[in-house]
Amino acid sequence: MTPFRTLLRYFLGGCLLIAPLAATAQDYPSKPIRMIVPFSAGGPTDGLARSLAKSMGEVLGQSIIVDNRPGAGGSIGIDAVAKAAPDGYVIGMAHTGTTAINPHLYPRHPYDPRSDLTPITPVVSYTNVLVVNPKVPVNNVAEFVAWSKRSDVKANYASGGNGATNHLSGELLKSLTGARLDHIPYKGSAPALVDVMAGTVSAMFDIPITALPQIRAGYVKPLAVTSAKRSSYLPDVPTMRESGVPGFDEAGSDLWFGLVAPAKLPPALVDRLYQAALKAMQMPELQQAIRGMAYEPWTLTPVEFKTFMNVEYEKWAKVVKLSGAKVD
Missing domain, CATH: 3.40.190.10 (Periplasmic binding protein-like II)
Structure with a gap:
């Protein structure tokens, strides 16, 4: 086989591999998305998640169903996100505790937020x-x-x-x-x-x-x-x-809520969700809801959010160690 034909063969093979991913991103979402909220219905986190899900659903043209999975300070819900298929149909509402505090607080924490999750964007910050x-x-x-x-x-x-x-x-x-x-x-x-x-x-x-x-x-x-x-x-x-x-x-005192997905979510789907969140955050109805909950609107790119989450992980590790707090 000539060098030219060899190169052509590899090129065509690469195109065949890329094509399904492109088609997936183009067709996404073709069914409802599930947003796992790691706290009970009726609380501040749930209210924020439902407002965001409604606005993002309008942008994506598909409903986003809120699925409350409380327990272990939010870790049960985010663990369900980490273990879901990376196809864009399961996302989660993470927060400071679920990604930066709990891994240092629970001796047998079920997931590592640095490797088991795909950061999409924070949506709000708040304070104590x-x-x-x-x-x-x-x-x-x-x-x-x-x-x-x-x-x-x-x-x-x-x-x-x-x-x-x-x-x-x-x-x-x-x-x-x-x-x-x-x-x-x-x-x-x-x-x-x-x-x-x-x-x-x-x-x-x-x-x-x-x-x-x-x-x-x-x-x-x-x-x-x-x-x-x-x-x-x-x-x-x-x-x-x-x-x-x-x-x-x-x-590590600025607190936040943000969207995450399972690890290895294809970049095209990460960008689709990120762009949808950005557009949703511009909607007056969502902005009003966020202000009504006394949160500050806040977004980062997925790359920036990943860096931020890693820094937060290290910061809160020191605070947890200092406190001596442990939860069995």
Whole structure:
């Protein structure tokens, strides 16, 4: 066989391999897509996912069905995504905990987010805000830390449970400032906030969507947000860095939700989902829903998101180790 014919043979063979992939991308999606949400129906994550699924479905011309798979801090749902076929018909709503915290928290974690998932794009970012009961005699973080160190004070903070982001935010504050705070874990952030309002617990870190109504009503007092920049929903509340706690934002304090798919999803399908998410994020209805949940719209390219997720993985590993938190 002549060299020319050999080259032609390899070229035609390559075209035959590429053709099915091109056809798959062109025809996709030809049936409904399943979006696995790793938390219960009715919560903030579920509300965000359903709004996003509706808008993305309109862009793609196919319905996106939300499938709630709660448990293990979100890991059960994202594990189902990781184990699904990489054909574009199963995607998941991941978040800081499912990809950056849980792998270090659970000794036998079922998936590695760095190798078992395909990042598509984040969709929102958000923050924790440190709030205290109004009777705690402080007005800023420095005063709160000093108050916690007094010999006549038994200061504590509540969280939604061991390993939750608001637990780790508290442990990070203790590490960076030497604050003396006992951790009191609850089965969810809602009952924790109730006890902070009642004065049973001194403080907690909470997300704006649930903290804002209580802040406005005067039931809790905000001291600082954990994000690198001030929250647009709490513009008068300083960041931890502005409050004299440098390094807090560098340790992994900006929280987020984003879309992921199984590993080895063909690049053409990754781009199709990414572009659909971008178009959906421009829709006024989705923008209004996101603002109503006190989230900040935020996207990255799939490559940028992968890099970001890897950095987050390492950052939160240090915070989890610092806290000593483990979940069997």
